[in-house]
Amino acid sequence: MADDKVSREEMKEKPMSFMTLVVLTGLIGGIIFACLAYLAYIFSFTEIPPRVILEPWALGDWKKGWLGTVIAIILIGVISIVAALLYYVTLRRFNNIWAGIAYGIVLFLLVFFVLNPIFPGIRPFNKIDLNTIVTSICLYVLFGLFVGYTISYEENEINSSKKEKEVTSQ
Known part of the structure; x- marks a missing residue:
């Protein structure tokens, strides 16, 4: 019976570390919002496809097809x-x-003013249409909100649990 109890305790999942959560939040948030940006490009809400990120570094026409889009979203x-x-x-x-x-x-x-010269597929800011600007701002704000709230919420939960342990141990 004691062996059964030990094996159940060993089988419990260990909680994810905070740094792992941060990395996964960034990866998943980036992929989700890059996919949303691609949908916005397909429906002509923006003139900038996600594959624009490959233009300065990748050679060949493959980057303009589906493979380029998938690799750009992962990147x-x-x-x-x-x-x-x-x-x-x-x-x-x-x-x-x-x-x-x-x-x-x-x-x-940062992307549209500082890094703009690196990406030839993104026209200068004053020549980008209003739909692209509004859509891009919305996507970046939602990405920042997703990443920021996820990380800040977890930080707050960790601090709250530490304070509860301090209070109960006294």
Whole structure:
């Protein structure tokens, strides 16, 4: 009977580490929002396809087909891990939606103003149509909100459980 109890305790899943959650949040958020951006491109809400990220580095016409789109979406997911880690380092203690929204706006400004010359598929900001700008801002804000709220919520939960343990141990 004692062996049965030990084996059940060993079989319990260990909770995911906070850093693993941050990495998965970035990856999944990047893939989801890159897919949403692709749908926005298909339905002509934006003139910028996700595969624009491949233009500076990849040669050949394959990047303009379905393979280029799939690889671009995965690459955006991987790059989004870096964005999630950056949020973790800088803003995780802010437990409100405004930090995530602001983070999304900062990412939008970074891509469309600072990194714009790297991507030949993205026209200068003053020549981009209004639908593309509004759609892109919305997607970046939603990405920032998703990443920010997920990370900040988990940080708040960890801090709350630590405080509860301190209170109960006293």
